[in-house]
Each structure stands twice: as C-alpha cells, then as structure tokens.
Amino acid sequence: MKPPVEILYEKGNFCVFRDHRPVAKNHLLIIPKYHVGSVKYLEKDEVGMITQMKEIGLEALEQVAGPEALDDVLDGFHWPPFNTIDHLHLHVISPAKEMSLWGRIQFKQKSLWFTTAEDTIKWIQEHR
Numbered sequence: 001m002k003p004p005v006e007i008l009y010e011k012g013n014f015c016v017f018r019d020h021r022p023v024a025k026n027h028l029l030i031i032p033k034y035h036v037g038s039v040k041y042l043e044k045d046e047v048g049m050i051t052q053m054k055e056i057g058l059e060a061l062e063q064v065a066g067p068e069a070l071d072d073v074l075d076g077f078h079w080p081p082f083n084t085i086d087h088l089h090l091h092v093i094s095p096a097k098e099m100s101l102w103g104r105i106q107f108k109q110k111s112l113w114f115t116t117a118e119d120t121i122k123w124i125q126e127h128r
C-alpha cells in the first residue's frame with residue numbers, strides 16, 4: 001500500500017504536497033480539491049485560478065524552504081498527453097538551476113509539454 005500523501009500546505013480550495021519524484025531540492029505540486037482534468041479545459045473566466053495556484057505555491061515554498069527559495073523558481077503545467085496525472089497540478093520547483101538533466105527536459109519552458117503559469121494564462125486568453 002502507498003503511504004498517504006502528506007499535505008504540506010492548504011488554503012481555500014487548494015492543497016500543496018511534494019512531488020514524489022523531485023527534480024530539485026524543493027518540488028511542490030499545487031492542486032485544486034475539486035476535479036479539473038488539465039489546463040486544456042480551463043475557460044477564460046478560470047484564469048484567476050492559475051494566479052491563485054501560483055500564489056499559494058510560492059507561499060508554501062516560502063514556508064517550507066525559507067524566503068531565499070523564492071529567488072530561483074520555475075513554475076508551470078504539463079499539457080496533455082504529456083501530463084502523467086489526469087488532475088490539474090501546478091509544479092513549483094526551486095532552485096531551478098539545480099535541476100537534473102531529466103528535469104530540464106521534463107520541465108522545459110515553452111515546449112509542447114510544459115508552460116509556465118504566466119504563459120498558460122496567455123494561452124487561455126488567446127485561445128478560449
């Protein structure tokens with residue numbers, strides 16, 4: 001049996017836990033408590049949720065790793081079919097410069113499979 005996931009931080013409709021395959025010292029996942037399949041399904045009026053997820057992720061990061069962890073953060077979403085979990089989750093990774101080679105591929109900005117929270121908001125505003 002898998003051990004239950006330890007919730008690091010919780011706020012409103014969101015909770016934060018550690019990625020079980022971290023690519024840097026701090027690798028957090030922020031998820032909504034209700035089901036949302038992926039960023040692909042978000043509508044324009046839901047972009048506020050992305051901003052909120054990022055804010056919560058940074059708050060959690062500061063709490064678990066201290067304010068200096070905020071100096072080098074990579075955040076973002078995986079896009080289907082490259083998402084491994086069918087539940088919306090935002091990655092928050094710090095320090096980004098310590099990422100492994102595999103991490104750099106997996107979390108490559110502006111790739112087909114990963115976009116930062118900011119680029120995701122832009123995409124939704126342009127395509128929805």
Ligand SMILES: [Zn+2]
Nearest residue numbers: 078083084091
């Ligand atoms: Zn992911």
